[in-house]
Amino acid sequence: MVTRLSIISILDKVCEGCLFRKQPRTTFKSHMHMRTKEVLHVVYSNVCGPFEISSLGKNQYFITFNEYSYTEWLYLIKAKSEVFFYLQKIQYFGGKAK
Numbered sequence: 001m002v003t004r005l006s007i008i009s010i011l012d013k014v015c016e017g018c019l020f021r022k023q024p025r026t027t028f029k030s031h032m033h034m035r036t037k038e039v040l041h042v043v044y045s046n047v048c049g050p051f052e053i054s055s056l057g058k059n060q061y062f063i064t065f066n067e068y069s070y071t072e073w074l075y076l077i078k079a080k081s082e083v084f085f086y087l088q089k090i091q092y093f094g095g096k097a098k
Contacts, residue, residue: 036068037068038068039067039068039069039071040067040068040090040091041067041068042067042068043065043066043067043087043090044065044066044067045063045064045065045066045083045087046063046064047061047062047063047077047080047083048061048062048063048064049061049062049080055076057076058078059076059077059078060078060079061076061077061078061079061080062074062075062076062077063075063077063082063083063086065086065087065090073086073090
């Protein structure tokens with residue numbers, strides 16, 4: 001048995017903002033290619049950082065790439081400006097980054 005539970009009263013009026021925020025968002029599937037059957041056709045990436053403590057190589061960020069074949073790459077980088085270089089590197093080696 002629950003004790004000291006306050007009485008919940010139902011409001012007669014609900015604000016529009018509350019109702020709008022509770023609306024479900026539309027899916028991205030109609031806007032993006034979510035499924036592919038080709039390697040490197042769709043590549044997802046994430047950049048994380050900067051971190052307060054740098055790695056031994058003075059890197060403050062890391063970037064990950066994921067694609068269709070469930071291959072994942074992780075690179076330690078010093079600045080966000082290096083992202084494009086690593087994306088080109090993955091594409092150059094045809095998904096077999098070295």
